[in-house]
Amino acid sequence: MQEAIPYKSQMAARSRLHNFLEGAVNDGGRRLVTNGSGTSVTKLVLENAVIVFGRRGCCMCHVVNRLLLGLGVNPAVCEVDEGKEEAVLNELSIINSGGIQFPAVFVGGKLFGGLDRIMSTHITGELVPILKEAGALWL
Amino acid sequence: MLFFSSSLYISMYCLLPDFKLSNAYNFNLTCTKAASIISSRSMDFPSTLFVPSRTMGTYEPIHQIGLWGENFKSIGSPNISPSVIFDVANKLENESETTSHELLAPSSKYDQEASKPFDKIQRRLAQNREAARKSRLRKKAYVQQLENSRLKLIQLEQELERARQQCLYAGGAIEVGHLGISGALNSGITAFEMEYERWMEEQNKQICDLRSALNAQISDIELHILVESGMSHYLELFRMKSSVAKADVFYVMSGTWKTSAERFFSWIGGFRPSELLKVLVPQIDPLTDHQILEVCNLKQSCQQAEDALSQGMEKLRETVSATLASGQMGQGTYLPQVAMAMEKLEALVNFVNQADHLRKETLQQMSYILTTRQAARGLLALGEYIQRLQALSTVWANRPHGPAKLTVENVR
Numbered sequence: 184m185q186e187a188i189p190y191k192s193q194m195a196a197r198s199r200l201h202n203f204l205e206g207a208v209n210d211g212g213r214r215l216v217t218n219g220s221g222t223s224v225t226k227l228v229l230e231n232a233v234i235v236f237g238r239r240g241c242c243m244c245h246v247v248n249r250l251l252l253g254l255g256v257n258p259a260v261c262e263v264d265e266g267k268e269e270a271v272l273n274e275l276s277i278i279n280s281g282g283i284q285f286p287a288v289f290v291g292g293k294l295f296g297g298l299d300r301i302m303s304t305h306i307t308g309e310l311v312p313i314l315k316e317a318g319a320l321w322l
Numbered sequence: 323m324l325f326f327s328s329s330l331y332i333s334m335y336c337l338l339p340d341f342k343l344s345n346a347y348n349f350n351l352t353c354t355k356a357a358s359i360i361s362s363r364s365m366d367f368p369s370t371l372f373v374p375s376r377t378m379g380t381y382e383p384i385h386q387i388g389l390w391g392e393n394f395k396s397i398g399s400p401n402i403s404p405s406v407i408f409d410v411a412n413k414l415e416n417e418s419e420t421t422s423h424e425l426l427a428p429s430s431k432y433d434q435e436a437s438k439p440f441d442k443i444q445r446r447l448a449q450n451r452e453a454a455r456k457s458r459l460r461k462k463a464y465v466q467q468l469e470n471s472r473l474k475l476i477q478l479e480q481e482l483e484r485a486r487q488q489c490l491y492a493g494g495a496i497e498v499g500h501l502g503i504s505g506a507l508n509s510g511i512t513a514f515e516m517e518y519e520r521w522m523e524e525q526n527k528q529i530c531d532l533r534s535a536l537n538a539q540i541s542d543i544e545l546h547i548l549v550e551s552g553m554s555h556y557l558e559l560f561r562m563k564s565s566v567a568k569a570d571v572f573y574v575m576s577g578t579w580k581t582s583a584e585r586f587f588s589w590i591g592g593f594r595p596s597e598l599l600k601v602l603v604p605q606i607d608p609l610t611d612h613q614i615l616e617v618c619n620l621k622q623s624c625q626q627a628e629d630a631l632s633q634g635m636e637k638l639r640e641t642v643s644a645t646l647a648s649g650q651m652g653q654g655t656y657l658p659q660v661a662m663a664m665e666k667l668e669a670l671v672n673f674v675n676q677a678d679h680l681r682k683e684t685l686q687q688m689s690y691i692l693t694t695r696q697a698a699r700g701l702l703a704l705g706e707y708i709q710r711l712q713a714l715s716t717v718w719a720n721r722p723h724g725p726a727k728l729t730v731e732n733v734r
């Protein structure tokens with residue numbers, strides 16, 4: 184008997200299917216915008232199985248996106264404008280009671296880490312199961 | 323090289339008519355002292371100088387240092403200048419006045435104090451020791467000074483080279499001063515180069531140890547120690563690279579510190595982990611099926627991570643290029659663009675760090691997958707692979723113009 188898919192990843196799945204074609208054209212993930220307000224950021228984190236926050240044009244963010252795309256994940260990407268950086272950082276820190284640096288990856292509504300952690304867990308083979316569990320990967 | 327044997331002289335001295343043992347000790351000490359002073363002054367004495375016993379045997383018993391100096395001259399060595407001899411004479415006089423007095427009139431003094439020859443001998447031995455100790459300290463200080471000067475010289479050479487290169491790139495609009503030949507940058511690189519030289523020596527030593535250990539069939543526990551020190555040695559290298567990348571990231575990116583063949587395979591300041599895995603895994607056979615699967619997965623993960631980093635680098639290049647080329651070109655004013663591009667370029671340090679992080683993680687993961695013995699074979703293979711690359715660089719650099727001839731001389 185298969186487990187019912189939890190609601191939030193069901194929503195994510197729907198929006199992902201919807202955005203899939205758009206995302207494929209860009210150089211990584213689905214582009215999202217935030218105005219830096221508290222609810223907006225929290226909503227984004229909860230709505231998406233995988234979301235990457237980074238500065239606009241940041242190359243490290245690009246690396247994270249390419250890696251996730253290479254694994255078959257279509258991550259949501261939130262490019263933060265320079266002016267709104269601090270606000271977004273603050274908000275994210277509140278969610279996770281800790282310091283956050285860009286690029287910041289959230290998986291399944293929780294902070295996963297930065298590029299360091301993505302790389303380490305990918306090499307040890309832990310990343311893919313985590314992504315699957317969060318509903319970001321299907322196979 | 324000095325083939326000075328003081329015992330030789332004592333034995334010859336015994337042959338002479340008015341031999342006194344105390345005189346022999348005297349002469350011995352004087353000769354030893356003189357020898358140590360002369361040796362510390364000039365290292366290239368001819369070996370013929372001190373050896374021939376027949377030559378010395380023909381001379382009268384020596385009671386004065388001056389005469390002794392003359393004897394050296396008459397042996398016929400053109401390399402000792404009279405000044406050295408007299409220097410020696412002066413030195414000896416300064417260090418032990420009593421000794422010279424006794425040499426000038428040995429017989430009477432010894433008759434008077436025949437009751438305490440032992441104390442005198444002890445005293446002279448002590449003075450000898452003291453002189454030798456002072457000599458050693460002076461030598462140590464001198465060597466220290468030389469080391470410092472050498473460091474300074476390397477630093478200055480680096481600065482000069484960098485200044486030359488910066489001048490080439492500067493063009494007319496930017497002052498050379500702005501391009502920052504800062505002391506911190508150069509000392510970072512100089513320090514790294516010295517550290518790397520030592521690291522390489524230690525690396526080669528560890529490779530030798532691993533080789534003999536694996537051939538000798540030592541226990542797994544002992545092998546584990548070797549593997550652990552090999553791993554931490556590599557971690558040390560990554561720490562060094564991280565430190566110098568902060569000072570000058572282009573230095574790490576260009577791989578100047580490596581040999582030419584190693585640079586040929588360079589990817590973001592070092593080897594590609596997946597390439598190394600391809601080279602090393604066949605050397606670690608036999609692997610269990612489970613291990614083969616894990617290594618396969620690791621290879622694939624490496625590949626994916628490398629691709630992501632490469633794409634990031636590509637994006638960085640595009641960004642820097644676009645920033646630098648923004649605005650109108652042709653008027654010769656471009657300081658704002660250069661300033662903006664510099665900001666973007668700072669991300670390069672992150673790339674070097676991430677690439678090294680990937681290398682570290684791959685190394686770590688391999689150590690988890692493999693047994694101790696397999697890990698030892700892996701480290702040995704890795705070390706030798708690098709040695710082969712370095713040998714290739716040397717042979718390539720020395721190749722004759724024409725068809726390459728691999729003779730024994732040019733393959734180390």
